[in-house]
Amino acid sequence: MTTFERIQELAHKRDKNLKEVSLELGYSKNYLYTLKTKEPAADKLRKIADYFNVSTDYLLGRTDNPNIEGKEEEFTTFFRIDTKDIPEEHRKKLEEELRDYYEYMKNKLKNK
Numbered sequence: 453m454t455t456f457e458r459i460q461e462l463a464h465k466r467d468k469n470l471k472e473v474s475l476e477l478g479y480s481k482n483y484l485y486t487l488k489t490k491e492p493a494a495d496k497l498r499k500i501a502d503y504f505n506v507s508t509d510y511l512l513g514r515t516d517n518p519n520i521e522g523k524e525e526e527f528t529t530f531f532r533i534d535t536k537d538i539p540e541e542h543r544k545k546l547e548e549e550l551r552d553y554y555e556y557m558k559n560k561l562k563n564k
Contacts, residue, residue, distance in 0.1 A: 455497075455511050456487040462504045465552065477503055505555070 453461075463473045463484075470484040477483075477499055484500075491512075492500065501508045506518040533550075535543045 453513060454488075455491065455513065456484070458511050458513065459484055459487065459500060459504075462506065465548075466504075466555065473503070505551075 459473070460470060463470055466473075468476075471481045474481050474483045479496070483496075491497075497508050497511060501511055504511075504518075507515065509515045510518040533546070535546065538546065
């Protein structure tokens, strides 16, 4: 998966299109589309990774683990949810939904 495809997938998970993400990052509306054919500069890559709360290595395809090393968040712990009786596939989905909710609330508070 390319950097562009990973960014596109992350945006889709947040129900955003690439134009919206580009503008929220302070880039031109078509900037993320340019990543189909070129790699982003380090400062822009870092800003994109921070926006999605993933590692730059994940965006570059160097790992399939989107978590930032040493900064892995356990959202089930954060929300105090006991998941020991939940199958792994459902646990991952729950974790993803909690992460999305957390990001939604964080963005909502930022925009107040």
